[in-house]
Amino acid sequence: MPASRATAADPERRRDADRTRSEILEVATREFADRGYAGARVDEIAARTRTTKRMIYYYFGGKEQLYVAVLEHAYAQVRAAEQELDVEHLDPVSAVRRLAGLTYDHHTAHPDFIKLVSIENIHQAEHLAKSEVLTNLKNPAIDVIGRILQRGREDGVFRDGIDAVDVHMVISAYCVFQVANQHTFGALFGRDLLDPGLREHYRTMIGDLVVSYLTST
Amino acid sequence: MPASRATAADPERRRDADRTRSEILEVATREFADRGYAGARVDEIAARTRTTKRMIYYYFGGKEQLYVAVLEHAYAQVRAAEQELDVEHLDPVSAVRRLAGLTYDHHTAHPDFIKLVSIENIHQAEHLAKSEVLTNLKNPAIDVIGRILQRGREDGVFRDGIDAVDVHMVISAYCVFQVANQHTFGALFGRDLLDPGLREHYRTMIGDLVVSYLTST
DNA sequence: TAAGTAACGTACTAGTTCGTACATTACGCG
DNA sequence: CGCGTAATGTACGAACTAGTACGTTACTTA
Numbered sequence: 001m002p003a004s005r006a007t008a009a010d011p012e013r014r015r016d017a018d019r020t021r022s023e024i025l026e027v028a029t030r031e032f033a034d035r036g037y038a039g040a041r042v043d044e045i046a047a048r049t050r051t052t053k054r055m056i057y058y059y060f061g062g063k064e065q066l067y068v069a070v071l072e073h074a075y076a077q078v079r080a081a082e083q084e085l086d087v088e089h090l091d092p093v094s095a096v097r098r099l100a101g102l103t104y105d106h107h108t109a110h111p112d113f114i115k116l117v118s119i120e121n122i123h124q125a126e127h128l129a130k131s132e133v134l135t136n137l138k139n140p141a142i143d144v145i146g147r148i149l150q151r152g153r154e155d156g157v158f159r160d161g162i163d164a165v166d167v168h169m170v171i172s173a174y175c176v177f178q179v180a181n182q183h184t185f186g187a188l189f190g191r192d193l194l195d196p197g198l199r200e201h202y203r204t205m206i207g208d209l210v211v212s213y214l215t216s217t
Numbered sequence: 218m219p220a221s222r223a224t225a226a227d228p229e230r231r232r233d234a235d236r237t238r239s240e241i242l243e244v245a246t247r248e249f250a251d252r253g254y255a256g257a258r259v260d261e262i263a264a265r266t267r268t269t270k271r272m273i274y275y276y277f278g279g280k281e282q283l284y285v286a287v288l289e290h291a292y293a294q295v296r297a298a299e300q301e302l303d304v305e306h307l308d309p310v311s312a313v314r315r316l317a318g319l320t321y322d323h324h325t326a327h328p329d330f331i332k333l334v335s336i337e338n339i340h341q342a343e344h345l346a347k348s349e350v351l352t353n354l355k356n357p358a359i360d361v362i363g364r365i366l367q368r369g370r371e372d373g374v375f376r377d378g379i380d381a382v383d384v385h386m387v388i389s390a391y392c393v394f395q396v397a398n399q400h401t402f403g404a405l406f407g408r409d410l411l412d413p414g415l416r417e418h419y420r421t422m423i424g425d426l427v428v429s430y431l432t433s434t
Numbered sequence: 435t436a437a438g439t440a441a442c443g444t445a446c447t448a449g450t451t452c453g454t455a456c457a458t459t460a461c462g463c464g
Numbered sequence: 465c466g467c468g469t470a471a472t473g474t475a476c477g478a479a480c481t482a483g484t485a486c487g488t489t490a491c492t493t494a
Binding site: 231232233234237268269270271272275 | 440443444
């Protein structure tokens with residue numbers, strides 16, 4: 001039984017279901033994000049892994065199921081990151097700024113995820129809707145925002161009548177746009193939104209935007 | 218030469234280059250917007266017109282050139298709408314609200330355009346970058362915003378140091394998100410952002426958001 | 435009105451792409 | 465240590481899809 005423990009870690013292993021599976025998933029994520037569902041090529045994904053196309057069908061069943069697996073995996077990572085949000089110890093205004101900044105960081109750090117979401121929207125979220133895994137994922141960010149808003153109201157710094165989902169939507173819209181539309185925006189306005197030199201500016205801006213909205217009279 | 222005048226209007230005409238060309242463009246716009254570049258089918262586009270695939274190649278040259286033509290046509294429509302922006306007679310705050318509202322109206326009224334932009338971003342705006350027609354299109358909205366901001370500063374109602382392109386970006390981000398991400402957002406949060414009953418709420422919100430940002434101290 | 439050309443249709447091809455039948459081998463377990 | 469199965473590789477096929485060769489006809493214009 002040391003064998004079974006060595007199994008997962010042994011770099012000499014020639015056959016490793018977990019490694020093969022996750023390698024396919026990783027490569028497929030890039031391929032789908034870069035070329036869209038229809039544009040992605042199963043052969044190309046296979047070629048970029050250490051294994052063959054046969055394995056994609058062995059583990060995932062087909063191109064569409066692989067795509068759904070990629071989506072589920074990507075969303076799971078995002079939700080995991082949202083679980084880490086630790087802003088409840090801050091005053092409401094600081095908490096909102098921090099939440100916005102962290103969301104900005106996460107989105108800009110995971111462009112593949114943003115692209116997958118764009119692609120899924122092109123397809124009217126049909127795969128997402130079909131996946132129980134994904135529709136059952138509750139978004140922890142909403143609850144976090146809800147509690148911040150309530151504390152802000154109690155402290156008299158935030159307005160009444162603001163919905164947590166709306167706040168989340170505004171932050172998402174802003175952060176998603178930076179990544180999802182960077183190329184057309186860059187081409188049309190000659191400005192790279194993700195230029196490292198502009199990063200602090202745009203990272204601060206979403207916090208300012210939301211805070212001014214919440215605190216305006 | 219009455220013949221040549223009757224030509225364009227005559228509903229009995231069997232051959233009408235303009236009509237055929239624009240019909241192809243119209244159908245192709247929907248097809249590309251719905252299925253993406255790789256997912257779109259030339260045969261399908263042809264089948265939905267009164268003409269045949271042969272004509273697509275006759276008028277446009279190929280699938281890629283047709284896609285570029287669709288993009289150029291879509292952008293031209295948007296720019297035409299922006300030329301109509303008439304907000305300079307309003308006080309700065311009202312002008313910003315009106316600009317935001319009109320942008321919201323336009324985006325929600327032209328979902329195909331938003332989808333095309335999403336698709337073009339998946340492809341890193343390579344077609345847009347190649348088209349001189351598109352890269353030379355200057356965005357009139359930026360100048361409009363610039364003048365509003367200046368008047369607002371002069372009146373002492375707006376802060377200093379706000380960039381017109383940033384304001385445009387925020388408004389775009391918000392309005393694009395409503396359309397581009399409506400399906401995933403709807404599936405994950407159980408809220409249809411484009412529900413007619415929510416329309417006034419979301420239309421007002423982007424104005425409030427920007428105004429509070431510009432007027433905050 | 436007749437000729438020339440722009441506009442159009444049909445039928446086909448070459449290449450691509452998802453998917454699979456069949457064969458093989460490494461590894462865990464008794 | 466050998467047996468059974470999970471894991472893997474190869475080679476191929478059926479279907480689809482962009483693009484075109486070739487032929488035809490409506491419209492214009494001299």
